Amino acid sequence: MATAHLIFLCATATGLRRHGRADPGGLIDAALFGLCAVGPLWEWLIGPYLGPSATTLGMALLLSDVLVLAAVLGCLIRIGSTARGARGPLGYLVLTATLTLANDIVAVHTVNGGSVWTAQIMMLAYLTVAAPAVLPTAPLVTEPGPAPAGVRHPPLGWLGAALCVNPLIAAIQAIRADGPASAVLPIATIIVVPLVVLRLRLLSMQRAAAERTLAHQAHHDDLTGLYNRRHIVARIDQAMLALHRGDLAEVTVMLCDLDGFKPVNDRYGHQAGDLVLQAVALRLSAAVGRNGAVGRLGGDEFVIVQCDGEPLADRIAALIREPIEVTGGTVRIGASIGAATARTGDDADRETLIARADAAMYAVKARPATPAAAAA
Numbered sequence: 151m152a153t154a155h156l157i158f159l160c161a162t163a164t165g166l167r168r169h170g171r172a173d174p175g176g177l178i179d180a181a182l183f184g185l186c187a188v189g190p191l192w193e194w195l196i197g198p199y200l201g202p203s204a205t206t207l208g209m210a211l212l213l214s215d216v217l218v219l220a221a222v223l224g225c226l227i228r229i230g231s232t233a234r235g236a237r238g239p240l241g242y243l244v245l246t247a248t249l250t251l252a253n254d255i256v257a258v259h260t261v262n263g264g265s266v267w268t269a270q271i272m273m274l275a276y277l278t279v280a281a282p283a284v285l286p287t288a289p290l291v292t293e294p295g296p297a298p299a300g301v302r303h304p305p306l307g308w309l310g311a312a313l314c315v316n317p318l319i320a321a322i323q324a325i326r327a328d329g330p331a332s333a334v335l336p337i338a339t340i341i342v343v344p345l346v347v348l349r350l351r352l353l354s355m356q357r358a359a360a361e362r363t364l365a366h367q368a369h370h371d372d373l374t375g376l377y378n379r380r381h382i383v384a385r386i387d388q389a390m391l392a393l394h395r396g397d398l399a400e401v402t403v404m405l406c407d408l409d410g411f412k413p414v415n416d417r418y419g420h421q422a423g424d425l426v427l428q429a430v431a432l433r434l435s436a437a438v439g440r441n442g443a444v445g446r447l448g449g450d451e452f453v454i455v456q457c458d459g460e461p462l463a464d465r466i467a468a469l470i471r472e473p474i475e476v477t478g479g480t481v482r483i484g485a486s487i488g489a490a491t492a493r494t495g496d497d498a499d500r501e502t503l504i505a506r507a508d509a510a511m512y513a514v515k516a517r518p519a520t521p522a523a524a525a526a
Contacts, residue, residue: 152211153202155218156251162225162243169232169294175352176228178345182312183224185338189316191255192334193323199258212254213334214319220253229291236290239282243291249275283297301395309311309346316342371446372429373424382445385455386500392457399458402442402491405507406434406466407515414476421500422476426483433469437462463487488516 170176251489369381415423442456
C-alpha cells in the first residue's frame with residue numbers, strides 16, 4: 151500500500167509539473183503543505199496512540215506514508231488552483247487521498263480492537279479513485295489547457311505559517327505538559343526552512359523576470375521586437391542633445407514606408423503580412439548595426455536613427471527589395487525612404503528633423519515607379 155501511495159504521489163507531482171510549467175514553485179508548495187499537515191496529524195492523532203509494541207521501522211513506514219498522502223493532497227489542491235475545468239475529477243482524487251489518510255489514523259486507533267472501519271474506509275477510497283475516470287473532464291487532470299494569464303503565487307502568510315506550525319505545536323505541547331515531543335517536529339522543521347528559503351528565492355527570480363519582461367514591453371514593439379514609438383523618439387532626443395553638446399558630428403533620421411505591403415496582406419492574409427514586417431525589421435537592424443537604432447512607428451512605417459555613419463538609405467532599400475518567404479509563396483516589396491541630417495551647429499530640433507525626413511519620404515513616394523510588390 152505504501153508503494154501504491156508513492157506511485158500516486160509521483161503521478162500527481164507529474165501532473166502538477168505539467169500544469170505548473172510557468173511556476174516551478176508548485177512542487178515546493180505541495181511539499182510544504184505535506185510537511186505542515188503531518189506535524190499536527192502525527193503529534194495529536196497518531197503518535198499518542200501508538201502502543202508500546204510499535205517498532206521504529208513500523209513508525210517510520212507509517213510516518214512516511216502519512217507524509218506522502220499529505221503531499222498528494224498538496225499536489226491535487228495546487229493543480230485545482232490552475233485547472234478549473236478539472237475540479238470534478240480532482241475532487242474525487244482529493245477525497246481518495248483524504249480517506250486513505252483517515253484510514254491510517256483509524257488503523258492506529260483500532261489496532262488492538264476488532265473494528266472493520268479500516269476495510270470500509272479503504273473500499274470507499276478505491277471507489278473514489280476509480281470515479282474520476284468516468285467524468286468527461288478527467289483528461290484535464292493530466293493534460294494542461296491554455297496557460298493562465300498570470301501565475302498565482304502563495305501569499306507570504308502561507309510561507310510564514312509553514313515556518314511557524316511545527317514550533318507552535320511544540321509550544322502547545324509544552325504548555326499542556328504533554329511530555330517531550332517526538333523527533334517528527336524538529337526533522338520537519340529542518341526540512342521546512344530550506345524549502346521556504348528556496349520558495350522565496352523562486353518568487354524573487356519570477357518577480358525579476360516579470361520586471362524584465364515589463365521593461366522590454368515598455369520600450370519594444372510586440373510584433374517586430376524593434377523599439378516602439380516612445381523609445382525611438384527618446385533616442386532621437388538623446389542624439390540631438392549629444393549633437394548640440396558637440397559629442398556627435400551629425401545625426402540622421404530616416405523614415406521608411408513600405409511600398410506594396412497592402413497587396414501582400416490582401417493576397418496572403420495578415421499572418422503573411424506579419425512575417426513580412428518581421429523580416430523587414432531583421433534587415434533594418436542588420437543594416438543599421440550598432441551605429442544607430444531602429445523603431446516601428448506603427449503599421450508598415452519604420453524610423454531609423456543614425457549617428458556619425460555613412461548613408462544607408464540605398465542599402466536599406468536594396469535589402470528590403472530582396473524576396474521574402476511567406477506562407478503560400480514568395481513576395482517582394484519596396485520602400486520609400488526619406489532622410490534628414492542635422493550637423494554640428496544646426497539648431498534643428500527633433501520635430502524639425504522628423505518633418506524634413508517625412509517631406510523627403512513623401513517626395514520619394516510621389517515619383518512614378520513600378521509597383522514594388524510581386525508574387526513569385
